[in-house]
Amino acid sequence: MRVDDLNRRTVLQVFVAGGSAAFLAGCGAAGGQPAASTSGSATASTDSKSISITDQRGKTVTFTKPVTRVVTIPMPAASLLVAIDGGADHLSAMHNASWVAMRDGVMGTMFPRALELPHDVATQDFTPNVESVRALNPDVVIQWSDAQLVAPLENAGLTVLGLKYNGRQEDVDAWAAMFAAMLGKPERATELKAHSDKELAEIKSLAAGRASAGPSILYLNRFTGGLKAAAADTYNDFYIKLVGGTNPATGKDPLPGVGMVGLDVEQVLKWDPEVILLGNFDAAMPQDIYSDPVWQSISAVRSRRVYRVPLGGYRWDPPSQESPLMWHWLSDIAFPAARSELRGKVTEY
Template sequence: MTKKRIFLLLFSACFVFLFYRIYYHPETRARENHDRTRIVTDMKGRAFQVADPIRRIALLGGPTGQVAFILGVQDHLCAVTNTLKMSKLVQEMYPAIKALPGPRTTSGNINIEELINSNPDIAIAGDIDGQIVLDKTRIPVAFLEDGMGEGMEDIKREIRFYGTIFQAPDRAEKYVAFLERVMHLIEQRTRDIPVQKRKNVFQGFSPSHLVTLGGDTFMQERIKLSGCENAAETVTTIGKRTGLHSGLAEVSMEQVLEWDPDILVINYGKPADLYKDPQWRNIRAVRNKQIYSQPAGVFIFNRPTAESAVIFPLWLAAIAYPDLFENISINGIVKTFYREIFDFDLTDLQVHDILLGTYEFKMMKGIKNRG
């Protein structure tokens, strides 16, 4: 074989390879499947071009996965986080979630090949994950606010942002209206409680029950809204940890004893176990049998999600001041919320499991079992 023929064969092979990469790469094919594009602006103020309409969505933020269901665009999901796939409530609401790729495991850990092969028109992500996608792919990325200091106004802004991205503004406003009605209900019921009679609440996460959310986190506003006080208000916890435990920090047992909270909210183990623990027995919440498991639904409630923004303050207000909410069916409001906002009719057992935190246990157990 002559050198000229070898050269021609090598040239042809390279041409075929480049042709495939350019015209048949999943990212390129995704763009070619659309005749139109539009310009969107993300929550960081970045303007960029996306397909119009958006048909395939990669949601790469754990707490944000529920937004697809709130806006009714779950059928457009092509990739999600592993945590959302492991959510037992999501599996019950939307069994198809089990078959979707889960390229994002934890913050900063993304299987890029799996993400590209899912062929998304857009990826929704926080700072760390979004930058990885931008650096390693040509997939358009909409950055969201993923800080632990997000308040209720931030939640509304985020939902409206998603409503614009997914062209579902009416669904976004429907959620905002529901959130505002619940906030108004709580405020009307708790506004006359004297400061000295407001319940002091400590959230004790992890097996030690000493990991908490401080006064600089989103939880401060939610506890205040419920008519209570955050025992850890003077503690700053944002920036103490990163990744899965961002926004959380550990305090000492001596500090909790000094705070002597009226109510203790836990997310690990059962209240009955803590009642028997001698190192906790002198705390008022233990003496008065006021230990509760934190609710959990589509996602865990120690993150600033749209779901927990509605349910957690209402739940806490009702357990702190049962007399003020005796003619209100919390279970009924939870059912209405999921029916009107998620288009899903909860059973009585599912409501029970949400308010007792059973779904958090099921979710985290599933993640651990997958390694």
Template sequence: MRFIPPSSLATAVLLLALSPGPARAAESGAAEIRTTDLAGNAIVLPKPAERIVALPAPSAPTVIAADRSADRLVGMHQTVGEVAKGGLLGRLFPRLNRLPASLLSAGKSAFMPNVEAIAALEPDLVLQRGELGPQIVSPLAEAGLKTALVVYGDEETTRRNIRLMADLTGHPERAEALIGWRDEVLARIRRPDGTAGKKPTVLFLSRLAGHLVVTGQNTPTDFAIAAAGGRNLAAERSGSITVTAEQIMIWDPEVILLNSADRDLQPADIRNDPLLSGTAAAKAGRVYKVPVGAFRWEPPNAENPLFWLWLAKLFHPVANGYDLRAEVRRGIGLVYGGEPTDAEIDRLLLADVNRGALNYDRIVGP
């Protein structure tokens, strides 16, 4: 495809519409798709979706994992574009570097769709959040846009999302492969006999609008902490919880995990904070920035098992003797069909950012 200079959205949209990619031609004669989205709505398509707008950020990489291709995507959340740019996801799927990624209306409630921009992309399917209320869904329906709803939640919900993407792209067997990998990893890191040792107390920390935020139960992060042999100190409440530094001091976590999406929150910020530097985690050097693989590991998507493997190594390095670098290479290959280089593994494991943290050099390997 020739270089497209910066121009109006309408021009870019027209060129995309005229260049649908190989997925379109390959689906002639494909079977009708009948499935159910995560809000319980029946979804019927004459054939696998060929032009998908994925408004929730994790939906785009999940579509790619199901199809092992980005050819079906014509629009996505801007977060995916930011992660792809200069990273592994953009190297594996260069198409993502050209896709429209500003499809939400500025100044309105979260995930309010810019219906005009989305309709101009001529999608045969739009993916939207289903648990945030009808106000972000009804404009799509009123515009006559076929919409399937995804939901964020626990591990079972994530698996349902994966199955939905596999159904919509005509690859139900990919769901079995991706979910089978999840089961395999869980079986390896879960130790009901207690041989992994004491569970460290853990907080997953973000900073939002100047406030400290921790993550509670019924979230993928809480599931990951528990599966890897830790105990989430914020698990008595659900979702995201605003807290003070004083509350974190009272909890006194042994491990602090920093949100991968929060670029302004780094391990040095915890070590240098007048209060948080007094936590057991800071004193022991157990403050870690969460890596970003092809996509982020914490939100619900097909890469989550790499987060579980990384955490299990942090919590119980002796009991979990696997080669983390080899696991990353294998996992990325299984999910996306292409492997990272050694240099990419160094970058995605944040060897520099987490340098000096307890055991980190041994965890990430040479």
């Protein structure tokens, strides 16, 4: 979703409603699409005495040594920090939705200490619980860069790194660069980006080598309590097209607007998608669609090609350190006769 056009607090609150939440509901373009200008993109520089980082507000903060106590409020930040650091020892607390993702995914199994950490540091809409955060005495707090979210923390004397989100893989690269620098491990950001770039090139090569277009794939960010589909300018639209599929929500009969757009089942019936993806932003499962009489005539239902997007080290819907796994998984879903070595790639990641 284009959060430069909308208030991020309002946009992201939609994604955490119902407690089954995740960060950044699949949003924005990436990879092969032109990148929107992002002011204050992250840069980091280090020397033997200090670490200076310019956050995505354009504000520079300096640490005298690598940080050891980090509180994260944006939902993707906790898992990304652990992935870069190789453990949860330097994570002090996180947003509850981040904690839920760790509990329900593999991250909490790999790093059980993370599940013991406080996760009451912010409300659903990312408003910080300043007293809870101060009690942890963090070296730095990671927060969305909206002034109303940062100001209470800085007014309390806390050091804040502000993040912005445009729904692109480049967001992950920028955050990783900041996190790796402040942890004293800048090489980790370089490593992650190189790996991601390699996998992106592989997926593009596979798609370019196919003789025909892939199936129509509809991504539903919400199923329970009202349908929402990934329309124009979403990360989900990007990866559907990346693997060689088509997105009916941006095709000949597109949904109006950008981001996650509401629709009714009659529109889905009209599109008749061949594959339906259920996002990790509510509790819907394929069986919920299979058992609903209204959906029985849709191609994806008749061929049993309804899938819930995986939750690994983090949810695979939005851009993250595991996005290449989402690209390969979706490629396998779209083209089952040419499956990749996904299990091996998961183990590698």
